[in-house]
Amino acid sequence: MNARFIEWIWHIKGSLPLAPGQSSDDAFHRLAPLFQEAGTNYSQQDDTLSFSKKDQAAQDKMSVFDAGVLQIERSGSGPVLHYHLVSRALLFCFLAPLLFLGFAQLTVFLGDLEKPSTEAATEKPDKKKASVLPQHPIDKALGAPAPELPKKDAADDEGKKPSPTSAYVFAAIFAVLYSVGRVLEAGLIKSVFRKKLQGSQAHEPVPG
Amino acid sequence: MDGVRVGKRLIGTQAPVTVGWENIPKVEGGPVKQFVFTWFQPTVLFALIAFWYYAPNSIAKASTAIGIGIGFRVLLLALEWVNPRYESWRLTWKELVTDLFYVGLGYTILNLVDQYIGSDAVIEALQHAFDWDKLAWFVGLPLLLQAFLISFIFDFGQYWMHRGMHNWYPLWLPHSVHHYITQLNINKGAVGNPVELFLIGLGIGGFFDFLPRAALLAGAIGMAVSTYQHINVRFNTPRWWRFLFNTTEHHSVHHSQDFEATRSNYSGTYIFIDRIFGTCIDGEAELLGMEGGRRMSIREQMTFPFTEGWKTIKEKYGRERYARAETVPAE
Numbered sequence: 001m002n003a004r005f006i007e008w009i010w011h012i013k014g015s016l017p018l019a020p021g022q023s024s025d026d027a028f029h030r031l032a033p034l035f036q037e038a039g040t041n042y043s044q045q046d047d048t049l050s051f052s053k054k055d056q057a058a059q060d061k062m063s064v065f066d067a068g069v070l071q072i073e074r075s076g077s078g079p080v081l082h083y084h085l086v087s088r089a090l091l092f093c094f095l096a097p098l099l100f101l102g103f104a105q106l107t108v109f110l111g112d113l114e115k116p117s118t119e120a121a122t123e124k125p126d127k128k129k130a131s132v133l134p135q136h137p138i139d140k141a142l143g144a145p146a147p148e149l150p151k152k153d154a155a156d157d158e159g160k161k162p163s164p165t166s167a168y169v170f171a172a173i174f175a176v177l178y179s180v181g182r183v184l185e186a187g188l189i190k191s192v193f194r195k196k197l198q199g200s201q202a203h204e205p206v207p208g
Numbered sequence: 209m210d211g212v213r214v215g216k217r218l219i220g221t222q223a224p225v226t227v228g229w230e231n232i233p234k235v236e237g238g239p240v241k242q243f244v245f246t247w248f249q250p251t252v253l254f255a256l257i258a259f260w261y262y263a264p265n266s267i268a269k270a271s272t273a274i275g276i277g278i279g280f281r282v283l284l285l286a287l288e289w290v291n292p293r294y295e296s297w298r299l300t301w302k303e304l305v306t307d308l309f310y311v312g313l314g315y316t317i318l319n320l321v322d323q324y325i326g327s328d329a330v331i332e333a334l335q336h337a338f339d340w341d342k343l344a345w346f347v348g349l350p351l352l353l354q355a356f357l358i359s360f361i362f363d364f365g366q367y368w369m370h371r372g373m374h375n376w377y378p379l380w381l382p383h384s385v386h387h388y389i390t391q392l393n394i395n396k397g398a399v400g401n402p403v404e405l406f407l408i409g410l411g412i413g414g415f416f417d418f419l420p421r422a423a424l425l426a427g428a429i430g431m432a433v434s435t436y437q438h439i440n441v442r443f444n445t446p447r448w449w450r451f452l453f454n455t456t457e458h459h460s461v462h463h464s465q466d467f468e469a470t471r472s473n474y475s476g477t478y479i480f481i482d483r484i485f486g487t488c489i490d491g492e493a494e495l496l497g498m499e500g501g502r503r504m505s506i507r508e509q510m511t512f513p514f515t516e517g518w519k520t521i522k523e524k525y526g527r528e529r530y531a532r533a534e535t536v537p538a539e
Contacts, residue, residue: 038502055503055505059300089305106317106320107316133347134347145264147421162320166312170308170316174308181301
């Protein structure tokens, strides 16, 4: 029972009405090209089609999904296609922010570990560098700014301590990507199924 | 397939490869579009050089460079949307998420690890151990010359590391997974095993003393050229650019499903390094990848170099559990 409350994160379910009187065979025949892609196995039995994918191609229209079941239900209001699709990509995109937050914490932790040793090391650089960096006459003539030594504090901070900012940024990026993807992919697959089911009569060979 | 003879090799016998600039299609569209996609690359390059040459010291920092880099990538993603090279390289949501995962790894955990074992750490350790000073005469050279030399020295090293990766099995293992990409998009350069990314990042530039601004310039030149390696955009790249610099076309040949074609165009920025050493093929390809275009999952990208290496070691050095004589056919 518990799984159902979080299943929606990476399970996409939906339904589409079929044309009245359309047979299951006809409906699945129209959808068949979607499953005839590299890395896809599918089997159809009566009103149910189940599929699974491995290493599916990038341009596969259903590449986001790794497995699923399509079932045609006949009720009073006409035949309806119910689909239940599973996407590991959506699950990992949902979990990715947690991973990057973990990286951020690791970065902070390591930065704190390093602090005592960098305080000792700051003595050295002072003596080596000259106070004025050379500038070639051509650069001076062309108006380039005179080179300056980077400020000591800035150099110590930037050079030594790793920043967790990038990890936080990526956590946010994946959170946004997940929100967009969960909605987008659900909408896209519905429209793909709809277009295939309604497909032009002229292009479909009439089954003998 | 017949293939095309380039030097001593036949290119395009296993998968289609277009060879020769005269056979590359041009950008289609009105005069404005033509103008934009012809002059975009040189304009960006010279604008970046001018920026880094003249920027006041207060903004000539790494953080500015990172910001410009990110902004540039976003712009190029938009270009991919507007003027895609191939429909078969269209960026889908899943591809974008996967690519950004690799990019994210690079900016976070790999960056962290690199500080301990990367090129700079190694060079610093060496210098401390042997009481060397950096090569200080470098600093007095004109800024643009310093920048070019930094960029060229790094690319020269990259060329040989990359060529080594395509010729020596232990180096091929971590690099092989990158070649499973079946399309080029702006972030696909990051796709691959972290071990390879570490190797590619090794460089001897740290032995030279140079102005920090020269490093930023070198980085900008590198970015303004090598970003286009993995990109789904068609440009009408000027001929002089194609002669000097690595382009999307060159890199697509390197990624093609044709084996002989992949053994070419190894440099990152300066294709003339490939011309010098005879490994340049001018052309393009659309069909990319390995094993007929099988897409490799993230999990497999991380484990493949090790599992394949293990399999090879077992084959080479392992003995059958029940050692037996050569099997003889029944008939």
